[in-house]
Amino acid sequence: MKNDRITLPIAGIREENSTLRTYYFDSGLKAAPGQFIMLTVFGQGEKPFSLLDAGPTSFSLTVKRLGAFTQELFTLKEGDLVSVRGPYGKSFSKSPGRVLMVGGGFATPPLKFLAKKLRNSGVDYLVNINGARTADDLLYVDDFQELCDRSLIATDDGSQGHKGTSVDIMRDVLTEDNFDKIYISGPERMVDAAVPVARENNIPFEVNLERYMKCGVGICGSCVMDPTGLILCMEGPILDGETLSAVDDFGVAHRDKTGRRQRI
Ligand SMILES: Cc1cc2nc3c(=O)[nH]c(=O)nc-3n(C[C@H](O)[C@H](O)[C@H](O)COP(=O)(O)OP(=O)(O)OC[C@H]3O[C@@H](n4cnc5c(N)ncnc54)[C@H](O)[C@@H]3O)c2cc1C
Numbered sequence: 388m389k390n391d392r393i394t395l396p397i398a399g400i401r402e403e404n405s406t407l408r409t410y411y412f413d414s415g416l417k418a419a420p421g422q423f424i425m426l427t428v429f430g431q432g433e434k435p436f437s438l439l440d441a442g443p444t445s446f447s448l449t450v451k452r453l454g455a456f457t458q459e460l461f462t463l464k465e466g467d468l469v470s471v472r473g474p475y476g477k478s479f480s481k482s483p484g485r486v487l488m489v490g491g492g493f494a495t496p497p498l499k500f501l502a503k504k505l506r507n508s509g510v511d512y513l514v515n516i517n518g519a520r521t522a523d524d525l526l527y528v529d530d531f532q533e534l535c536d537r538s539l540i541a542t543d544d545g546s547q548g549h550k551g552t553s554v555d556i557m558r559d560v561l562t563e564d565n566f567d568k569i570y571i572s573g574p575e576r577m578v579d580a581a582v583p584v585a586r587e588n589n590i591p592f593e594v595n596l597e598r599y600m601k602c603g604v605g606i607c608g609s610c611v612m613d614p615t616g617l618i619l620c621m622e623g624p625i626l627d628g629e630t631l632s633a634v635d636d637f638g639v640a641h642r643d644k645t646g647r648r649q650r651i
């Protein structure tokens with residue numbers, strides 16, 4: 388499908404909670420965990436969404452209802468048409484050894500996709516930390532339980548699992564266990580807190596970052612990060628620790644839809 392836009396019906400919708408839905412499509416998509424597609428809702432433009440899963444006959448996305456675009460998407464029903472192009476961006480690398488995944492909020496879809504791929508490719512040991520504000524906001528609890536050797540939960544209000552953040556648990560897990568690789572995907576504040584912990588433990592890591600993306604293919608410049616001019620839609624959204632250390636904008640600033648730089 389790459390670079391070609393296809394128009395297709397929504398094959399299924401699963402309500403995850405009052406503000407999160409998973410959309411299923413019956414069309415094959417060759418994509419890897421961490422990559423994203425550009426989704427058009429007719430009359431509302433298009434936005435990037437990470438893949439929750441993709442295979443020879445289907446793909447899926449989990450979407451949080453936020454502003455005008457996602458509100459319009461939430462009015463659509465099974466059988467209604469949308470259009471999709473992609474996949475775009477760099478995926479997570481596939482580490483075969485002992486792997487820790489640290490996720491937060493509705494940025495966990497690529498980690499669920501990654502867990503499935505790692506499990507299928509014979510990962511030695513896989514631990515997932517799933518963080519959210521409340522128990523109701525947690526995603527894919529049963530899936531992570533099934534796919535991982537150990538699956539831990541953190542909620543800000545303590546309504547399920549450990550009371551605190553996924554980074555609190557990450558610190559504890561790293562005192563008990565050794566890992567070859569850490570994958571991090573969450574709100575930027577969470578990622579910003581997790582990165583120093585990975586660095587202190589000298590464990591190679593990759594992060595999933597989000598920036599305002601209009602084109603997804605390196606043309607518009609809306610996702611560019613200072614000072615290197617890194618084009619996140621093409622060189623990311625997955626970045627390794629070395630690449631990330633050259634980006635001053637991380638945890639500090641992003642561009643709004645007009646391209647103006649704003650503090651996070
Ligand atoms: C690589 C990537 C993967 C993403 N994956 C998911 C996902 O799996 N699930 C999901 O629910 N959302 C995902 N998003 C965010 C999604 O693209 C939309 O930004 C979000 O749904 C808000 O759209 P809205 O118009 O409804 O809300 P708005 O009210 O317009 O925006 C809400 C917030 O999102 C930011 N935003 C708006 N448009 C964009 C844009 N085109 N790119 C980046 N940020 C934007 C705004 O600055 C604002 O902070 C992803 C974004 C990127 C860049």
Ligand code: FES
Nearest residue numbers: 603605607608620
């Ligand atoms: S979104 Fe247009 S250059 Fe990256």
